[in-house]
Amino acid sequence: MKVEYANPFVIAAVQTFQKEVGVRLSRKDLKVKDSPVPSQALSIIIGVTGAVRGQVVLSMDENVAMAVTKAMLPGKLPVELKKLINSAVSELANIITGQASILLAGDHGKIDITPPAIISGGALKMDFLNLQTICLSFLSEVGTLELNIALTEGHS
Amino acid sequence: MKRGLIVDDATVMRMRLRDILQTRFEVVGEAENGQRALELYAQLKPDFVTMDITMAEMNGMDALKNLVARHPEAKVVMVSAMGQKAMVFEALSQGARDFIIKPFDPDRVVMAINRLFD
Numbered sequence: 204m205k206v207e208y209a210n211p212f213v214i215a216a217v218q219t220f221q222k223e224v225g226v227r228l229s230r231k232d233l234k235v236k237d238s239p240v241p242s243q244a245l246s247i248i249i250g251v252t253g254a255v256r257g258q259v260v261l262s263m264d265e266n267v268a269m270a271v272t273k274a275m276l277p278g279k280l281p282v283e284l285k286k287l288i289n290s291a292v293s294e295l296a297n298i299i300t301g302q303a304s305i306l307l308a309g310d311h312g313k314i315d316i317t318p319p320a321i322i323s324g325g326a327l328k329m330d331f332l333n334l335q336t337i338c339l340s341f342l343s344e345v346g347t348l349e350l351n352i353a354l355t356e357g358h359s
Numbered sequence: 360m361k362r363g364l365i366v367d368d369a370t371v372m373r374m375r376l377r378d379i380l381q382t383r384f385e386v387v388g389e390a391e392n393g394q395r396a397l398e399l400y401a402q403l404k405p406d407f408v409t410m411d412i413t414m415a416e417m418n419g420m421d422a423l424k425n426l427v428a429r430h431p432e433a434k435v436v437m438v439s440a441m442g443q444k445a446m447v448f449e450a451l452s453q454g455a456r457d458f459i460i461k462p463f464d465p466d467r468v469v470m471a472i473n474r475l476f477d
Contacts, residue, residue, distance in 0.1 A: 272371070276371060287370060287374075291369075294371050301413070305443050313446070316441070318413055318415045
Protein backbone atom coordinates (compact mmCIF):
# COMPACT_ATOMS: atom_id res chain seq x y z
CA MET A 204 0.00 0.00 0.00
CA LYS A 205 1.25 3.47 -0.90
CA VAL A 206 1.92 5.66 2.14
CA GLU A 207 0.46 8.67 0.29
CA TYR A 208 -2.98 7.06 0.55
CA ALA A 209 -2.81 7.62 4.31
CA ASN A 210 -2.29 11.41 4.29
CA PRO A 211 -5.78 12.32 3.00
CA PHE A 212 -7.26 10.27 5.85
CA VAL A 213 -5.17 12.09 8.45
CA ILE A 214 -6.35 15.43 7.07
CA ALA A 215 -9.97 14.26 6.79
CA ALA A 216 -10.04 12.74 10.30
CA VAL A 217 -8.53 15.82 11.97
CA GLN A 218 -10.80 18.26 10.09
CA THR A 219 -13.96 16.18 10.54
CA PHE A 220 -13.38 15.69 14.27
CA GLN A 221 -12.76 19.39 14.73
CA LYS A 222 -15.90 20.36 12.81
CA GLU A 223 -18.34 17.64 13.88
CA VAL A 224 -17.15 16.83 17.42
CA GLY A 225 -15.34 20.03 18.37
CA VAL A 226 -12.35 17.97 19.49
CA ARG A 227 -8.73 18.29 18.41
CA LEU A 228 -7.08 15.05 17.30
CA SER A 229 -3.33 14.58 17.50
CA ARG A 230 -1.40 11.80 15.79
CA LYS A 231 -0.10 9.15 18.17
CA ASP A 232 1.64 6.58 15.98
CA LEU A 233 1.66 4.74 12.68
CA LYS A 234 2.01 0.97 12.27
CA VAL A 235 2.06 -1.32 9.28
CA LYS A 236 -0.10 -4.48 9.60
CA ASP A 237 -1.10 -7.43 7.40
CA SER A 238 -4.83 -6.72 7.52
CA PRO A 239 -7.17 -3.97 8.75
CA VAL A 240 -8.31 -5.89 11.87
CA PRO A 241 -9.33 -3.22 14.38
CA SER A 242 -8.27 -3.23 18.04
CA GLN A 243 -10.94 -1.20 19.83
CA ALA A 244 -14.47 -1.94 21.06
CA LEU A 245 -16.47 -0.33 18.26
CA SER A 246 -15.47 -0.48 14.60
CA ILE A 247 -16.96 0.83 11.39
CA ILE A 248 -15.97 -0.78 8.09
CA ILE A 249 -16.27 1.05 4.78
CA GLY A 250 -15.44 -0.50 1.41
CA VAL A 251 -13.72 1.62 -1.24
CA THR A 252 -13.88 1.11 -5.03
CA GLY A 253 -12.75 3.06 -8.08
CA ALA A 254 -9.42 4.89 -8.48
CA VAL A 255 -8.32 3.23 -5.23
CA ARG A 256 -9.93 0.16 -3.69
CA GLY A 257 -9.90 -1.77 -0.42
CA GLN A 258 -11.21 -1.18 3.07
CA VAL A 259 -11.09 1.52 5.70
CA VAL A 260 -11.85 0.57 9.31
CA LEU A 261 -12.39 3.27 11.95
CA SER A 262 -12.16 1.93 15.48
CA MET A 263 -12.76 3.62 18.82
CA ASP A 264 -13.66 2.99 22.44
CA GLU A 265 -17.13 3.61 23.88
CA ASN A 266 -16.19 6.95 25.45
CA VAL A 267 -15.16 8.38 22.11
CA ALA A 268 -18.31 6.99 20.47
CA MET A 269 -20.49 8.63 23.13
CA ALA A 270 -18.65 11.96 22.77
CA VAL A 271 -19.19 11.84 18.99
CA THR A 272 -22.90 11.11 19.41
CA LYS A 273 -23.35 13.85 22.01
CA ALA A 274 -21.63 16.41 19.79
CA MET A 275 -23.65 15.43 16.72
CA LEU A 276 -26.95 15.60 18.61
CA PRO A 277 -26.70 18.38 21.20
CA GLY A 278 -29.56 18.57 23.67
CA LYS A 279 -30.55 14.91 23.52
CA LEU A 280 -30.87 12.85 26.70
CA PRO A 281 -28.23 10.17 27.51
CA VAL A 282 -30.83 7.41 27.08
CA GLU A 283 -31.61 8.67 23.55
CA LEU A 284 -27.93 9.11 22.72
CA LYS A 285 -27.13 5.47 23.60
CA LYS A 286 -29.58 4.24 20.96
CA LEU A 287 -27.99 6.50 18.35
CA ILE A 288 -24.30 5.69 18.90
CA ASN A 289 -24.05 3.28 15.94
CA SER A 290 -25.69 5.76 13.61
CA ALA A 291 -23.46 8.64 14.77
CA VAL A 292 -20.13 6.82 14.48
CA SER A 293 -21.15 5.31 11.13
CA GLU A 294 -21.92 8.77 9.81
CA LEU A 295 -18.61 10.06 11.16
CA ALA A 296 -16.73 7.26 9.35
CA ASN A 297 -18.72 8.01 6.20
CA ILE A 298 -17.77 11.69 6.35
CA ILE A 299 -14.07 10.99 7.03
CA THR A 300 -13.88 8.49 4.15
CA GLY A 301 -15.87 10.79 1.87
CA GLN A 302 -13.60 13.73 2.64
CA ALA A 303 -10.47 11.62 2.13
CA SER A 304 -11.83 10.34 -1.17
CA ILE A 305 -12.21 13.94 -2.42
CA LEU A 306 -8.46 14.39 -1.85
CA LEU A 307 -7.56 10.96 -3.28
CA ALA A 308 -9.69 11.34 -6.39
CA GLY A 309 -8.19 14.73 -7.26
CA ASP A 310 -9.42 16.38 -10.42
CA HIS A 311 -9.99 13.34 -12.61
CA GLY A 312 -10.47 10.15 -10.59
CA LYS A 313 -13.66 8.75 -9.13
CA ILE A 314 -13.93 6.82 -5.90
CA ASP A 315 -17.07 5.24 -4.49
CA ILE A 316 -17.65 3.97 -0.97
CA THR A 317 -20.06 1.43 0.50
CA PRO A 318 -22.53 2.19 3.28
CA PRO A 319 -20.80 1.65 6.65
CA ALA A 320 -21.00 -1.71 8.44
CA ILE A 321 -20.55 -1.67 12.19
CA ILE A 322 -19.12 -4.28 14.56
CA SER A 323 -19.08 -4.05 18.32
CA GLY A 324 -18.18 -6.24 21.27
CA GLY A 325 -15.38 -8.76 21.55
CA ALA A 326 -17.29 -11.94 20.71
CA LEU A 327 -17.61 -11.36 17.00
CA LYS A 328 -14.87 -12.76 14.79
CA MET A 329 -14.54 -11.46 11.27
CA ASP A 330 -12.16 -12.25 8.45
CA PHE A 331 -10.64 -9.18 6.90
CA LEU A 332 -8.90 -8.88 3.56
CA ASN A 333 -5.22 -9.74 3.65
CA LEU A 334 -4.08 -6.34 2.55
CA GLN A 335 -1.10 -4.39 3.77
CA THR A 336 -2.60 -1.88 6.15
CA ILE A 337 -1.48 1.41 7.58
CA CYS A 338 -2.84 1.80 11.09
CA LEU A 339 -2.95 5.39 12.31
CA SER A 340 -3.81 6.08 15.92
CA PHE A 341 -4.96 9.41 17.29
CA LEU A 342 -5.21 10.91 20.76
CA SER A 343 -7.89 13.30 21.90
CA GLU A 344 -9.35 14.70 25.11
CA VAL A 345 -12.23 12.18 24.83
CA GLY A 346 -10.07 9.09 24.17
CA THR A 347 -8.14 7.32 21.44
CA LEU A 348 -9.21 6.17 18.03
CA GLU A 349 -7.64 4.21 15.24
CA LEU A 350 -7.90 4.35 11.48
CA ASN A 351 -6.93 1.23 9.51
CA ILE A 352 -6.37 1.99 5.85
CA ALA A 353 -5.98 -0.97 3.48
CA LEU A 354 -6.06 0.43 -0.05
CA THR A 355 -4.47 -0.45 -3.37
CA GLU A 356 -4.54 1.18 -6.76
CA GLY A 357 -7.82 0.60 -8.57
CA HIS A 358 -9.15 1.99 -11.82
CA SER A 359 -10.78 5.33 -12.57
CA MET B 360 -44.46 27.05 4.04
CA LYS B 361 -42.42 24.90 1.63
CA ARG B 362 -42.54 21.14 2.33
CA GLY B 363 -39.42 18.97 2.33
CA LEU B 364 -38.42 15.30 2.22
CA ILE B 365 -35.14 14.24 3.86
CA VAL B 366 -33.30 11.24 2.37
CA ASP B 367 -30.32 9.85 4.31
CA ASP B 368 -29.45 6.37 5.62
CA ALA B 369 -28.11 7.75 8.93
CA THR B 370 -30.72 8.44 11.61
CA VAL B 371 -28.51 11.11 13.19
CA MET B 372 -28.19 12.97 9.91
CA ARG B 373 -31.95 12.87 9.33
CA MET B 374 -32.47 14.25 12.84
CA ARG B 375 -29.93 17.03 12.30
CA LEU B 376 -31.37 18.01 8.94
CA ARG B 377 -34.88 17.99 10.41
CA ASP B 378 -33.74 20.30 13.26
CA ILE B 379 -32.13 22.68 10.77
CA LEU B 380 -34.92 22.66 8.19
CA GLN B 381 -37.96 22.86 10.41
CA THR B 382 -36.99 26.34 11.59
CA ARG B 383 -38.03 27.64 8.12
CA PHE B 384 -39.75 24.77 6.30
CA GLU B 385 -42.13 21.90 6.95
CA VAL B 386 -40.46 18.47 6.91
CA VAL B 387 -43.14 16.09 5.64
CA GLY B 388 -41.14 12.87 5.46
CA GLU B 389 -37.87 11.00 5.92
CA ALA B 390 -36.51 8.14 3.83
CA GLU B 391 -33.51 5.92 4.64
CA ASN B 392 -32.76 4.88 1.05
CA GLY B 393 -33.44 5.85 -2.55
CA GLN B 394 -36.21 3.33 -3.09
CA ARG B 395 -38.18 4.63 -0.12
CA ALA B 396 -37.54 8.20 -1.30
CA LEU B 397 -39.23 7.47 -4.63
CA GLU B 398 -42.25 6.00 -2.85
CA LEU B 399 -42.54 8.91 -0.42
CA TYR B 400 -42.06 11.52 -3.13
CA ALA B 401 -44.96 10.09 -5.15
CA GLN B 402 -47.11 9.96 -2.04
CA LEU B 403 -46.23 13.29 -0.39
CA LYS B 404 -45.32 15.49 -3.40
CA PRO B 405 -42.84 17.63 -1.42
CA ASP B 406 -41.56 20.98 -2.72
CA PHE B 407 -37.93 19.93 -2.22
CA VAL B 408 -35.75 16.92 -1.37
CA THR B 409 -32.38 16.65 0.39
CA MET B 410 -30.60 13.55 -0.94
CA ASP B 411 -27.64 11.63 0.47
CA ILE B 412 -25.59 9.51 -1.98
CA THR B 413 -24.12 6.52 -0.14
CA MET B 414 -27.13 4.41 0.84
CA ALA B 415 -28.08 0.74 0.61
CA GLU B 416 -31.07 -0.50 -1.47
CA MET B 417 -30.84 2.38 -3.96
CA ASN B 418 -28.12 5.02 -3.74
CA GLY B 419 -28.82 8.73 -4.01
CA MET B 420 -27.44 9.12 -7.53
CA ASP B 421 -29.77 6.41 -8.89
CA ALA B 422 -32.66 7.85 -6.87
CA LEU B 423 -31.97 11.31 -8.32
CA LYS B 424 -32.04 9.95 -11.90
CA ASN B 425 -35.28 8.04 -11.26
CA LEU B 426 -36.90 10.94 -9.46
CA VAL B 427 -36.11 13.49 -12.16
CA ALA B 428 -37.21 11.06 -14.90
CA ARG B 429 -40.58 10.51 -13.18
CA HIS B 430 -41.03 14.04 -11.81
CA PRO B 431 -39.06 16.57 -13.91
CA GLU B 432 -40.23 19.35 -11.59
CA ALA B 433 -38.49 17.74 -8.56
CA LYS B 434 -36.14 20.10 -6.72
CA VAL B 435 -33.33 17.97 -5.29
CA VAL B 436 -30.35 19.19 -3.26
CA MET B 437 -27.64 16.59 -2.75
CA VAL B 438 -26.22 16.45 0.81
CA SER B 439 -23.30 14.04 0.85
CA ALA B 440 -19.72 13.48 1.97
CA MET B 441 -18.94 12.29 -1.58
CA GLY B 442 -17.97 15.71 -2.86
CA GLN B 443 -15.48 14.63 -5.53
CA LYS B 444 -15.59 16.78 -8.65
CA ALA B 445 -16.82 13.84 -10.75
CA MET B 446 -19.70 13.17 -8.33
CA VAL B 447 -20.74 16.82 -8.08
CA PHE B 448 -20.66 17.16 -11.86
CA GLU B 449 -22.67 13.95 -12.34
CA ALA B 450 -25.32 14.99 -9.81
CA LEU B 451 -25.74 18.48 -11.27
CA SER B 452 -25.88 17.13 -14.82
CA GLN B 453 -28.55 14.63 -13.74
CA GLY B 454 -30.79 17.41 -12.46
CA ALA B 455 -29.74 18.16 -8.87
CA ARG B 456 -30.14 21.87 -8.10
CA ASP B 457 -27.26 22.11 -5.61
CA PHE B 458 -24.66 19.95 -3.87
CA ILE B 459 -23.82 20.37 -0.18
CA ILE B 460 -20.72 18.55 1.05
CA LYS B 461 -20.75 17.04 4.56
CA PRO B 462 -19.72 18.24 7.07
CA PHE B 463 -21.90 21.29 6.45
CA ASP B 464 -22.87 24.52 8.16
CA PRO B 465 -26.60 24.73 8.98
CA ASP B 466 -26.81 28.12 7.23
CA ARG B 467 -25.55 26.57 3.99
CA VAL B 468 -28.46 24.12 4.04
CA VAL B 469 -31.10 26.78 4.67
CA MET B 470 -29.56 29.03 2.00
CA ALA B 471 -29.57 26.22 -0.58
CA ILE B 472 -33.25 25.44 0.02
CA ASN B 473 -34.25 29.13 -0.01
CA ARG B 474 -32.46 29.56 -3.34
CA LEU B 475 -34.64 26.85 -4.89
CA PHE B 476 -37.65 29.14 -4.61
CA ASP B 477 -36.09 32.53 -5.50
